[in-house]
Every structure is written in structure tokens, then in C-alpha cells.
Amino acid sequence: MAKQADIMELSKRRGFFFGSNEVYGGVAGFYTFGPQGAALKRNVESAWRDQFTVRLGNDEIEAPTIMPEAVFEASGHLEGFDDMLVECAECGQSHRADHLIEDNVAGIEDAEALGLEAVGELIAEHELECPACSASLAGEPVEDFNLMFETSIGPGTGQPGYMRPETAQGIFVEFPRLREYARGQLPFGVTQIGPAYRNEISPRRGIIRVREFTQAELEQFIDPEEDEPPLATVEDVSVTLYPVPEQESENGEYIETTIGAAVEAGTIASPWVAYFLGIAQEWYERVGVDMDRFRFRQHLPGERAHYASDCWDAEAEISGNWIEIAGFAYRGDYDLSKHGKYSDERFTVFKRYDEPQTVEKAVVDPDMSALGPKFGGAAAQIADELTALAERDPSAFDAETVSVEVDGERYTVESDIANFSVEEQTESGEHITPHVVEPSFGVGRTVYTLLEHAYSEDEVDGEERTYLSLAPEVAPTDVAVFPLVKEDSLLGLSSDILRELRSSGLSVTYDESGSIGRRYRRQDEIGTAFCVTVDRDGIEGDEPNTVTVRERDTAAQVRVPASELNTELSALLRSEDSRSFDDLIEAYTVVETGVSTE
RNA sequence: GCACCGGUGGUCUAGUGGUAGGACCUGAGCCUUCCAAGCUCAUGGCCCGGGUUCAAAUCCCGGCCGGUGCACCA
Structure with a gap:
């Protein structure tokens, strides 16, 4: 089982991701995706786009990452994302100052509205103590901490703007135009893939909690009274659920069920949420999340956002911990109502x-x-x-x-x-006012999950090896092409093949240095699913003009005519073709290498 | 943000108050016709700032970065 340190080391060395700006000492919470990581992330995004935009018939937009203050007044982020912190001088713990007041001073229910100074004075006045060590907090400064990055738009003092803390707002604020585009007809869905920003107090665990991250979100706008999701398309999808009652019970267990049965039993209250859990399940399987380390967990009442009536997270087990990699919220009319109220626009649709x-x-x-x-x-x-x-x-x-x-x-x-x-x-x-159902995915966390779940070690020919068992569709490099040795005849065919594969849009790497084994291992380590090797048998042997294709996980090889290579590889790499390497083993001569994995 | 631990080539690491070695990787060459082989050669490093000292990568202080725990995660 991969450890976090293994992934970090591999990521730095092979160019998946690494801390940004290291030459200037680095900044916590910012990571750069290297060549392999960027390609992997891009492939994950493409697969998401295919599943949630193209296949569901939705539309994708791209909104600015900086938005004016008014947006976040309406969305509630200015208030809700703003924490008043007071720090205990004795033990160093930080506490929510507004919560201390609300809990300890009678008659005050919304301390946050009072402002920093007033809250500080109230703490002194009522001689509030640190909940952790009971030292007095009187006189300690109360500080504002907003999780949003603030900036100013335009010269001089300009007008305040904020980096969006979620991509969703960029969709909500454009609802009036998007509604026009959808010709006023519900339901319709709008997606967006892009960066979001949160000034985390304490970025942690590499790429897992960062200050700039990529979200892939779908906002599905529905008529709550009329629109039903096409549940039939996912009713047989198997899922692992961890609903509230199980979380709260002594020996809570996961419920293995299907989407259809879970709706029937009322385990998932909203058919729309259930529908998207099913779509998501299929997607996670497709991109290669280990389903034995995956679950849908329902939010406990206390952790649910105020606007969400039901909320489930997709969670993956990473280094022994469960992390949230997607959230599915029934947001009701909260967002559109708020923007309708704060702006002069109408955030409704006309229902005939x-x-x-x-x-x-x-x-x-x-x-x-x-x-x-x-x-x-x-x-x-x-x-x-x-x-x-x-x-x-x-x-x-x-x-x-x-x-x-x-x-x-x-x-x-x-x-x-x-x-x-x-x-x-x-x-x-x-x-x-339409209701909104929001599946919201963390792309970076998904990428990390794929790396950790794909990380494998075995032995080939008695030698230890590390390889990434990534789904071919998302693997950063599609194919590697090797001449077995540096010999003119092999080099010629190799470069012909290289050119052909590249011109058909595949991401192909070429390597002629060192021993063949070393070259296979290099590709194994970055998860390249297929290696093509040009050998002399394929040029002048019994089967002329053939090359071998090696599958990463098994190290098995088949001999494929060079003329079929492009077609076969393309089919193997596209998820919609169900062509697998086993089909090639059926169709072509298996190469007896005497090499096996164990 | 607090506490503890850490920071030496690309990666992993050894080490000392007198500026550094190893392994792997990478590059060149030889050899090699299918799984990290061998030989030769080469590139490349003490996180940053201040202090103590004749001398600091080493000791001290601060910062930055990382890991862990606490807090936080609308």
C-alpha cells in the first residue's frame, strides 16, 4: 500500500506535482503540476467533461476567477467565510470569538454582526476565559480571518474584489443569461472546471489541502415540482453508502446497495442527489478509483451547510484517512433567491x-x-x-x-x-425560482487519489518494480515507443511509428537509451499503459513488419502488425471502446518473453 | 495560528566548528537483440537572514518550507 511519502517522492522525481516557487523559498498551499501531473489532471478533467457535460447534455462555461464584493455579499461568503478569532496567550489556542460570546453572554445571538472591537470589549467585559485552559482572554485582540483572498480591482483603491472560493458563483451570477441560452426551459445544467481559492489557515498534506485548487462543478437547475432525474439510467449502479444513522450508531456499517434501491428505501432522500451519485460512481470507476477504498458519506446534520437540505460526500481512503473528493448538495433555491434579492435581475424562470x-x-x-x-x-x-x-x-x-x-x-x-x-x-x-442540485468535484484530490490507488509494487523477473496502475484513459503518457537496440533498421521503423501515433493525437514518448528493461521501468513508474518495441524479429522474422506491444501491469506482450498498431492502440486508450489487452492476446501472437509479474 | 520534529546534489541519505561522501537517477562512450546487468567518464548539493567564533552547512535566534498533533475546513 502506498504511503504518502512514496507518492510525494515519486511526484517530485517524475514530475507529477511539487511545491511552487521553491527557488524563492516556496509558499505554503501552492503546488505546480509538472508535465506528468498536468497531463494526468487534464485527462481527469476531460473524462469529467465527457461524463458530466457531454453525456448529460449540459453546457460548460468559463467565468472569471475574480469577482466583485457584491457577489459575495449575496452569496453569504463575506459573512459566512469570515471568522473572528481570538487567541489565548496562555496556551496558544485559537477560538471563534463570536461563538464564545454567543455561548456565554445572554441575549446575543449574532455576535459576528457586532464587529471586531465590540466583540473584543464584550470578552473583556464578561471576563471570558479560554475554553481550553481557562486563562483570561480579556484584552486579547480579536482578529478577522476571511478565507477569501481579497484584491482590489482597478487603479488606486479601486473596488474590492475577491478570488472566488468556489466556481459555483460564476454560474449563479450568470443565471439570467444562461436561462436565456436555455430558452427558459428547465431542467438544464451548466458546468465549469477551473481554479478556486481559499486562504486556508493551515495547508496540509501536500496537494490535499491547498490554497488554490481546481474544481469541476455542475449546477443542475430544476423545477422542484416537475423535474425528475432519469433514475432508470443509474438504478442498477452499485454503491457503498455511509448514511447518518450508520455513522451515529455504535457499530456503524456501510450499506452496499444500488442507486435504485437506496432511493426506494429512502436512504438517499433526493432522487436528484441519488442520480448524481450514480453518475459519479460510474465516473470514479472509469478513471480508476479503487472502489474498495471509496464510499458516499452523508453529511451529519451539524456539518451540513445551512442551504443544503441533504448532502453527501464522495470520500476516498488515502494513507489510512478518508478525504472528501466530491460533494453532492441539494441547494434548493438558496443561491438564485439570494442573487435575485441582492441584484436587480430576475433569477426565476417562467413556468407555463x-x-x-x-x-x-x-x-x-x-x-x-x-x-x-x-x-x-x-x-x-x-x-x-x-x-x-x-x-x-x-x-x-x-x-x-x-x-x-x-x-x-x-x-x-x-x-x-x-x-x-x-x-x-x-x-x-x-x-x-429553480432549485439547484450541485455535484462539486475536487480535481486535485481526485488526481492524488488516483496516484495513491494506482501505486503498486511487484516483482518482474525477480526484480522489484514500482508502477502506477492508472486507467489507460487518464494515464499521462499514452504510449512509449522503443527500438530494442540502436540499429538503423529498428530506428527507422521506430520513428515511422512514432510519427504516425503522434499525428493521430496520442501522447507518445520515445526512448532509445539504456537497456530495454530500464526503459520499461521508467514508463511503468509514470503509468504508461502500453509500450511498443521494435525488434529485429518484427523486421525480418516470420512475421515481418510487426512490433510488440507490452501491457504495463502484466508485462505480457503480443506481436501486432505495424499497420494495425495505430487503430489498436487508439481503441485501447479510449474508454468508450471496450477493447482490452485481452482482446489483443486473442487476436495476435503472444510473445513468449519468459518474463512474468508476481 | 500554536506545539513538537525535520530541512545536505534531481531523489533518498551519511557526516563533522576547519565548506562534504554514498546510493539511485541523469548525460556521454563501450558492451548489449526484451525487463532497473556490467565497465569508463561526466554533471550536480549543505533552505534563507542575523548572531557567536579566527573560522558556521554544523552552535544560538528569527524566518521560510515540510511532516505530525491541536484549532480551522462556510
């Missing part, structure tokens, strides 16, 4: 009734030429209030006069000036 409905509606059409001279500047507001009153209490207009209140002042208007009437109106539909 099956049949137009005729409703009786009380309306007013105030005579502004009478209201204006009489009430001056208040006239417009009075008219608005009359309109509101008509909807609220039509009977108020039965009397001679009707009165409304504007800014605390009461105005009395003759009823006939209001032009009250009850009209029959035909309504063809209503504006509803």
Missing part, C-alpha cells in the same frame, strides 16, 4: 400552466393627476402602497376613503381616486 388560468384580481389605477398635486413627493409611494393594499385587502376600498402608510405617515385618499376594480385576468403561468 397547462391551461391558462383565469383569476379575479383586485387592481387599482391611481389617478396620479390627483395624487400628485395633493401629496407631492410621496405620491408615487402612496400609489405603490395602494397597489399592495388592493392585493392584500380588497375590501378596504369599499369605504369612501382608504388610507395607507408611507414612511410612518398616514395618508387618506378618496377611494374613487384609486380607481379600484376587480378584473378578470388570464394568467398563463408563474415565475418560479
